[in-house]
Amino acid sequence: MKIIVCIKQVPDTTEVRLDPVTNTLIRDGVPSIINPDDKAGIEAALRLKEAAPDSEITVLCMGPPQADVALREALAMGCDQAILLSDRAFGGADTWATSSTIAAALKKLPYDLIITGRQAIDGDTAQVGPQIAEHLGLPQASYAEAIRVEGKRVIVKRQFEDRYQIIALPLPCLITALAELATPRYMSVAGILDAYREKRVQVWDLAAIRDTVDTANLGLKGSPTRVKKSFTKQAKGAGQVLRDLSADEAVEAIVGKLREKFII
Template identity: 35%
Template sequence: MDIVVLLKQVPDTETLIQIAADKTSIKTEDVKWVINPYDEFAVEEALRIKEAQGEGKVTILTVGPERAIEAIRTALAMGADEGVLIDDPAAEGGDALGTAKVLAAALREIPYDLIVAGQRAVDDDYYQVPAAVAAFLGIAQVSMVIKEEIQDEKILCERTIEGGTMVVEAQLPALFTTQKGINEPRYASLPGIMKAKKKPLAKKTLADLGINPSEVGEAGAKCRVMSLSFPPERSPGKIIEGETPEAKAAELVRLLREEAKVI
């Protein structure tokens, strides 16, 4: 079974994010870049499916700048077989639809039975790219999957829903997105890291995919980011002093009544 994982490189959630002067993007200097956590689940699940089937290929597909190679190499070190990076300045600054258009064009040249993606990218949080890719390719899309099973030409997926689980069957080829809990991603082993350096990694441009640059990236974006801002700072907390628990409770009640005026 040939599986393609859609993988995005994002800032590490531990990184201190700063808004750039244009107020619509973030400062990228000093940012530590990692694989989007939901895409790590996608890589792990693709590897498990390949291992269970005993044959096939896992290809990592990314739209991003040169630095994204590091994320692809990490996925190759986990065990994926090949990587493809679409790196073109004209693809930058676009919206989810533009990213999906580029990914779908690349997928027309890569054989696949299954596409696995993250439910969302933790930097821009659009939750849109996988659904749009599936729509462009005319294949089924199952979101928020916590368990899957391949059955002949079909995939059976368990999805989380509010207060329960839904089981969905889809005809292959299909695309599904991962939800937290689907698996525990493996670490890249040292031999894996060494092997990854020799695995095939192709770089392509929009011209290679026959995409008109005016239809994607900043030029083709139908949705524009107008501003980015942080939530307002929270006022500092107050530590209630008192000799005994009773005195502290009495002081808390006084503050709630006289200062916060909520009781």
């Protein structure tokens, strides 16, 4: 079986802090990581390959040249091939243009199953996976918590707020992985050596996909949406903070506030 995992390199947003003076993001020194849901997707693919050893896993990442590191990590975990989709023409893309670009690359590759993460921790949109599926005309299952392959179909446990569905999709199809799908393994030392010595990351630029995409759908100019402004949230006016109270005084202060606001 041929599996393609689409990943994104993201800043570790749990490490991002606000500068208290300028109220801007401090990004210096913030590590870049493989997006967690995507990494679960890599692990799920590796487990499918363990069950069917003649499978082949290709990992694909759209991003700047630095994203090479994320692809090497995927190779070190055990993926077979890596493709970095990188060109200035792809820059500034919203989810529509991003999914158009990635779908154009996927059209050049053989696949039975495409796995993406549910959402990336920097944008949190969860849109690129389903949009890729639409561009390729594939059935999709998002929010996948468990998967297994049975012959020519994949069985997915698909999570909702109040229920889950067990659904069967015909191959080829696309699923989006929850972090719960599979806890990623660590890279092995041998894997890391292979990733840098034996394996290589292919770089695909615009020329590599020009015949499978309308260039009007790429990058900033191919994006239907545009960020008009971005801003850090204004902290709402801080209230009163009481220090050095006894427990009884603290209770009195809270009860007083609750009565003032007619909560009790």
